[in-house]
Amino acid sequence: MSEKRNQVSRRQFLNYTLTGVGGFMAAGMLAPMVRFAIDPVLQPQGKGEFTAVAQVDEITSEPQRVDWTIDQVDAWYESEVTKSAWVYKQEDGSIVALSPVCKHLGCVVAWAGNDDYPDQFFCPCHDGRYYKDGENVPGTPPNAALDRFQQRIEDGTLYLGKAIPREEA
Numbered sequence: 531m532s533e534k535r536n537q538v539s540r541r542q543f544l545n546y547t548l549t550g551v552g553g554f555m556a557a558g559m560l561a562p563m564v565r566f567a568i569d570p571v572l573q574p575q576g577k578g579e580f581t582a583v584a585q586v587d588e589i590t591s592e593p594q595r596v597d598w599t600i601d602q603v604d605a606w607y608e609s610e611v612t613k614s615a616w617v618y619k620q621e622d623g624s625i626v627a628l629s630p631v632c633k634h635l636g637c638v639v640a641w642a643g644n645d646d647y648p649d650q651f652f653c654p655c656h657d658g659r660y661y662k663d664g665e666n667v668p669g670t671p672p673n674a675a676l677d678r679f680q681q682r683i684e685d686g687t688l689y690l691g692k693a694i695p696r697e698e699a
């Protein structure tokens with residue numbers, strides 16, 4: 531009697547087998563999807579974040595625009611992206627590197643971009659203005675200062691990383 535109770539019926543055997551095979555197949559299908567979804571998180575961080583953009587002794591006290599390209603990887607899509615910064619040297623010799631992206635709606639600002647304000651950054655989209663240090667001029671559309679790039683100086687070369695909003699810097 532108890533021997534009969536311990537036996538696996540044909541129906542149970544089929545249930546176990548189908549559940550096991552079905553689970554195995556579902557895992558095989560889901561694993562690549564999960565991997566695809568979280569792939570950017572799995573990419574190594576912190577490598578190549580800084581790019582050489584200028585020689586320090588060539589940087590003047592007048593903001594100059596520097597451009598460089600980086601390889602950007604979005605999941606499986608790789609592209610070359612051009613980045614820019616406004617760079618100048620302060621009286622104490624330290625370097626300031628500002629993002630050219632306006633904090634109002636994202637247009638590109640230019641140093642002395644308006645003849646009426648030759649010592650300010652000017653955004654042509656809505657007449658936004660910033661002082662030389664990147665602080666927004668009160669009463670103009672932008673409500674925050676220009677982002678500052680992370681920077682590193684090695685062997686007389688300026689390397690720039692990510693643009694960081696002021697409150698995070």
Ligand code: FES
Pocket residue numbers: 632633634635636637653654655656657658659671672
């Ligand atoms: S986008 Fe620069 S002022 Fe509006």
